Amino acid sequence: MTMKYKDNPQAVADLVRPAEVHRDLYIDDEVFDLEMKHLFASTWVYVGHESQVPNAGDYFATEVAAQPILLARHTDGEVYVLHNRCPHKGTKIVIDRAGNTGKFFRCPYHAWSFRTNGKLLAIPLKKGYKDTGFEQSEAGQSGLPPVGAVKNYRGFIFVRMKQEGISFEDFFGGSLSSLDNMIDRSPVGKLEVAGPPLRYMHNCNWKMLVDNQTDTCHPMVAHESSAGTAVEIWESLEKDENTKTPMAMEVIAPFMSPYEFFEDMGIRTWPNGHGHTGVHHSIHSDYSAIPGYLEMMEEAYGEERAKAILGENRHNTVYFPNIMIKGPIQQLRVFIPLAANKTLVESYIFRLVGAPEMLLERTAMYNRLINAPTSIVGHDDLEMYERAQEGLHCQELEWVNVQRLYEEGEDLDLEAVENGTTERQMRNQFHAWKKFTVESMEAEARDLADA
Ligand code: FES
Ligand SMILES: [Fe+2]
Structure with missing residues (x-):
């Protein structure tokens, strides 16, 4: 393999232009290795709850x-984040996604054992x-x-995988308000993961998924066959004044909202690649009230603060680089890159x-209907990502367009609220990337030069 990008920060910088990005960001193995080693190591990456x-x-x-x-x-009582790698010969210490190891971890190869810290x-x-x-085991090394x-x-x-780097607060800044809002929706300010996640492999680059979270020009098109058919x-069904709209219809119908709905909802971006759709309203705005919850x-x-918390209808908040959350329905999706594709x-x-509990029922229904591999909506998106992943191998066109509502001089280091169909948040992500x-x-090159 020729090394085009390694040790060449300028070549990597040239992949991102103000309103377009190079296809190698999605398909090149060397770029993938570099973004894991540098972007994912120097930013704050979500691991778990x-x-x-x-x-x-x-x-x-x-995987991080x-x-x-x-x-x-x-x-x-503390939660420790460790490398799942035996110091002896490298064997992964645990292979199950989750479990209880008792008092210690024991490597299955030669039985070296480790405390849970x-x-x-x-x-x-x-x-x-x-x-x-x-032999220094007592010293804990x-x-x-x-x-x-x-x-x-x-x-x-x-x-943050690196010892040194940007602080958590500086990295996320004002975007933490979305996480706060999701947590504050509990009357005691506490969330619990409900069951194992839906887990599915996508044969595409992780950025296809992150881009999609604030792509508001696709729902009425890519989801027409699923959401459109449901609507x-x-x-066509006969109804009278006693007919209640089922929860599933409340969840799926807004995907067919017209362009104006998405334009008016607004997009907010924060520095370092974070942003959200649904500033003024969102596809979560019109769900029925859950009896007893407001009280x-x-x-x-x-009264006032409760209203403010529940009045926030942020749709998708991207915490760049690897998660998206939905406050109003308490969901979090993690994008775990394993290879360029x-x-x-x-x-x-x-x-x-x-x-x-009805709130849990609603988020479970949303996950099943919209995000699951067996859902009728999620694989509309998957199909688009995989088609793009293949289409980008075209040699004739090298650049991917992220120009919608771009204006020259755009300053992505400033927080902003714009038209809900702008691609500013995608540009914000690439700017941070x-x-x-x-x-x-560049820091690595300096360290090498100093050594
Ligand atoms: S590889 Fe883990 S104990 Fe030998
Ligand atoms: Fe979608």
Whole structure:
């Protein structure tokens, strides 16, 4: 393989122009390796929610920056984020996605064992490892390596793989208001993951999925065959004044809203690649009230604040680079890049602790109807991503257009609210992609020069 981009930050920077990006961002293996090593290591990446590991010994395994990662609850009550890699010969310590390991992890190859905070516990025939570094187990060295930095934000656990870098607060800034709103919808300010996620593999680049989260010009087109058919059938049925719109129709019908609806909903962007659709209203605005819920919220927060929390109808909030959340229905989707053309998606729903169960029913229904691999909507999108992934191999056209409502001089380092069909948020993501990838490549080059 020729190395076109490695050690060449300028070539990587040139892939992102103000209103178009190069196809290599999606299809090139070398670019993929670089973005994992630099972008995913120097930004704050979501790993999991603390309610996935409620008890000591609970663990959850995932991938961050295309590396195996482990989240574990230790006996001190803390959640540790560790590399899922035996220091001996590299074997993955756990292979199940989630479970309870008891008091310690035990590598299945030669039985080295580790405490649930990652520290080395014991090595069989230990004296044979004199002067290798592994004999220092009591000092707690040589265990499962920790990641650079961990932040537990109100139960949501993020990591920065590098030791040094931008702080969590500086990276996310005002965008944390979306997470706050989702959490505040619980009268006691607490969420719990409800069951395992829907998990599905996409044969496309992870950025296809992230781009799609604020692509408001596609629902009425790509989802016409699914949502459009559902609406047509519902409209053809005989109804009278007692007919209640089923929850499933409330969920699916807004996908067929006209362009003006999406234009008016607005898009807000924040620096560093974060942003959301649904500033003024969204496809979640017109759901029926859940009996008793408003009263519970007023009791907990007071009338005014309860109204403000529930009046927020943000649609999709992208926390660049790897998640999207939907506050009004308590969902989170994680985009886990595995290769340039392979992305694992996990779609989680949350229970609002202390709120009526019907809210959980609604988020579960949404996940099933819209996000599941067996849903009637989700695979409309999947088909588009996979077609684009194949189409981008065309040699004739090298650039991907993200120009909609672009104006020269656009400043993506400023927060802004714009027309809901702008592609500003996509440009914002690529701007952040370039900034963090290239800065980290340049820092690496400086370190090498200094060494
Ligand atoms: S590889 Fe884990 S103990 Fe040998
Ligand atoms: Fe879609």
